[in-house]
Amino acid sequence: MAEKNKKSIEEKSLWEDARAMLRKAEQDGVETAWDRLEQQTPHCKFCELGTSCRNCVMGPCRITAKMPRGVCGADADVVVARNFGRFIAGGSAGHSDHGRDLIEVLEAIVEGETKDYQIKDEAKLRRIAGELGVADAGGGALAAVARAVMEILYADFGSRKKEVAFLGRVPEKRRAIWQSLGMTPRGVDREIAEMMHRTHMGCDNDAASTLIHAARTALADGWAGSMIGTELSDVIFGTPSPKKSTVNLGVINQEQVNILVHGHNPVVSEMIVAAANDPEMLARAEAAGAGGINVAGLCCTGNEILARRGIPMAGNHLMTELAVVTGAVEAVVVDYQCIMPSLLQAAGCYHTQFITTANKARFSGAVHFDIKPATALAQAKEIVQLAIDGFSKRDPQRVEIPSQPVEIMTGFSNEAILNALGGSLTPLLEAIKAGKIRGVVGIVGCNNPKFQQDSGNIGLTKALIQRDILVLVTGCVTTAAGKAGLLLPQAIDQAGPGLQEICGALGIPPVVHFGSCVDNSRIIHLCALIAEELGVDISDLPVAASSPEWYSEKAAAIGLYAVASGIYTHLGLPPNILGSPAVTDLALNGLESLVGASFVVEPDPDKAADLLEARIVSKRKALGLPK
């Protein structure tokens, strides 16, 4: 391990709870992502630049000035574009396969195969059905309407459609741009498969062409896969509405059986919460000497259940190992995505059970439950029982729960925002026109141990609200904002005068929790609604997006669908594309003339705030609004 790569504990994370657990991890001999980053640094330069190709076995090849082409003849532009295209396909597949899983649960409900899941938001289902052109959406039998929606959304994954179903939500001008560029998303699986095809040796050897298809693939994620995930989760589990909760490792309860739900899809964790509230399970926990069962969230599964049920949130991506290090967690129950394989080793250092629940996300050595809709609640009870059984194995000598939980306000959806505004977007638009809200920025995404944890997420959020820019947060930024006290109405103290006035009048925080990462679809939908209301394109709006500490393929797909939807997007670090001047130039500049937005890369949160503010000012000016 190179000494020069070593960071102090303070440099690793902004948070006291993280720092305390990093110290304990050292004592307990638990390796963390930061340790492994030190081991892995410096990274392979070719991979960082995107100029290594492993797409065939004539290679692998590395492109340099002295070796400008791979064995097949591909140059740096082609190699970088191919790698980036596959990266986007991976992210789009993750969100979209998650969306498909929700359709399967809806199917199980419609076919009467499960009693454990129901349609909780019938009004939303009927509203969506109406949007999708289902006959008698408002008055038809619920099962028939649900079946029709299910069929339409299943078809979004196929190859027969010219465009995905929710494209009706996209402003006309934007659709015309996509049409002219050949970027209209047709079917989710089709775009992903075509991306894999194009990037096979001997296919798409034009970087710009590959990138246009990468954008099309990402749009299929944003306006189909993710949107289906969000909308059907609302239909099945209820649309989020404002509520209070708490956040940070202090939510882990010394007296109770602690179960952490982690991953992305709420299908299993909703059942874990139901099982943990079952009087029989609570009696069993009491009999085991526990003062109750505490289900707390990690990452986006946490966000899903936080927004709908108000469960406490233990942490974001880089807190997942550290949550286990408290020594007070009986079980970590995971579904899929962003689950560090190392959690299994961390759990093995304590009495913690690591329980997997999805056949597509198996971890060697984990306790596995193949959860099916028909038997989900009974299986969830078995899992909760395992956690209760583990309570007596907890070693009190090895327990340390740092920090006091911080209160947060959560549960915002577009429906909740409309409700808060009295049923119409007009008050929001008036506040934007008057410059009280100068613009809106969605700050989304991850933690990445290359940054001091959450310093970029929080630094940017604070800098923007001071400038009267409303911030919407999703994914792991949510937990960060919550820990910093920014998800509370009283955080308007830290905002500019305009936001203070508007958020104060509405009783909402200046930083609004919009859910998990698939729920970024709520943000693009909101942008589309605002654009429609104003009669402009999304790219004309004083809005922007940012992912200061992103790491994943999914985050890159989100960034690309945001840009392709016309939203200027800031990244705290670049994707692995810098080895191609053509691809880099297209991402940072060329996309602007094609889709009316581009990426900007800036690690410093204050400088990023300047860039985002400048963009918002220019959009306000073009709309004839005061600065």
Ligand code: BF8
């Ligand atoms: O989907 S923000 S670290 S948990 S990828 Fe993952 Fe990033 Fe967190 Fe949610 Ni999104």
